[in-house]
Amino acid sequence: MLDAQFFRRWMTATAASVDREAERLTALDSPIGDADHGSNLQRGFRAVRAALDKEEPGTPGAVLTLAGRQLISTVGGASGPLYGTLLRRTGKALGDGAEVGEDDLARALRAGVDAVMALGGAAPGDKTMIDALVPAVDALGDGFAAARAAAEEGAVATTPLRARKGRASYLGERSVGHQDPGATSAALLIAALGEAGDE
Ligand code: ADP
Ligand code: MG
Ligand code: MG
Secondary structure, eight states: OEEHHHHHHHHHHHHHHHHHHHHHHHHHHHHHSOSOHHHHHHHHHHHHHHHHHHHOOOSHHHHHHHHHHHHHHHOOSTHHHHHHHHHHHHHHHHTTOSEEOHHHHHHHHHHHHHHHHHHHOOOTTSSSTHHHHHHHHHHGGGOHHHHHHHHHHHHHTTTTSOOOSSGGGGGGGGGTTSOOHHHHHHHHHHHHHHHHHHO
16 A cells, blocks of 8 residues: 555655756757756756645645645646646545555546646647656556556657647647657656655
8 A cells, every 4th residue: 555655755756856857858848848847847846845844744645736736836837737737636536545555546647647638638649748647557557667667668759759739839840859858757757656666
């Protein structure tokens, strides 16, 4: 079973990974965006870390809804409301129990990803974070390592795609040949699940 501590570790592992990879995320956002994805998420996940320390939410659902609220209120870019919605909706779907199973997490994360698609209007193949999140959720039943591999594969597979949503879509055909920054950060988020489980 996964308790609030597990979800805290998931968020702090994501924050650490975003710190490590911020420059790379911003570099990916340079040719097909406005070169701020790394700094956007860094600001957001630092706020998440600070809020978790201050408020000490006691259930899995409360950890994720607090994290989602922080991302929405601190990240100016498109990714803030999208990741914020992902975590808030996932947290809400987890309910208010003290522990949840991995199958509960898989179901809740699917609800979260559905909410991101409803909010942003992106479908798989549009060259967004959805291209990493959907395969990850599909693979989550096979464990965290499988979800991580699927997310990383999905992120890499955005390179030949033409962007149909977000800032990169303004470039049309010129968005082809670049890996999507949001799909890359989504793979970091999913990879951090494995780190949270290891401790
Ligand atoms: P901004 O584009 O406002 O500067 P960021 O650079 O932080 O925001 O985030 C860009 C990422 O957000 C993109 O790489 C893409 O993965 C994701 N994104 C943008 N628009 C959408 C959308 N409508 N649906 C899903 N993801 C999106
Ligand atoms: Mg940007
Ligand atoms: Mg921006």
